[in-house]
Amino acid sequence: MNFLAHAYLSFERPKVLVGNFIGDFVRGELEKQFEKEIVFGILLHREIDAYTDRHPLVKQAQELLKPAFHRYSLVITDMYYDHFLSRNWNDYHGQGITSYTHWVYEVIASHKPILPKKFLYPFKYMRKENWLEGYGEMEGLQRSFTGLSYRTSFKSRMEKAPEFLESHYDFFEDNFKHFFEDLILFSKEKLDQIELNNGDL
Secondary structure, eight states, X not given: OOHHHHHHTTTTOHHHHHHHHHGGGOOSOHHHHSOHHHHHHHHHHHHHHHHHHHOHHHHHHHHHHHHHHGGGHHHHHHHXXXXXXXXXXXXXXXXXXXXHHHHHHHHXXXXXXXXXXXXXXXXXXXXXXXHHHHXXXXXXXXXXXXXXXXXXXXXXXXXXXXXXXXXXXXXXXXXXXXXXXXXXXXXXXHHHHHHHHTTTO
């Protein structure tokens, strides 16, 4: 999943949120690098990604994308899902998305001393350009996909992903809504399990 979903799936717990955001940027013995709740967030991030990769609805979305985008189908699916989460935010959360994303940026920024260096660069632009809320608009999605396309090693055609989304919008929105219901339940249960299994960190 992409950043907005990982934020939402931290369930308003600031240190879990931090861990959930940096999950792709850390390696090694986590308990020696971070406090307990941040470790919980990192472990949750990894569980969310693994669950997403193997879910049949996600695979269904990827199969539609693969003929056009090949190896980049998973990245595109993740960003489509953040688009729909942002777009339908009020269906999932009582706090408006503008104030919520501002809170997320403040929480992450307040932990700057422990953030991985590789994360600081994307976070700078995420905050400056308000990626989290911007995913909900096609213009913001286009900007993000175009930027990713420039940075890929192979020709990804990701700048065409918003156009592809508009051509299959109802399919992807329905796919997201059904999948995200499963993912919310999984994430709540998995966070409880992580805490139970790692309470002595």
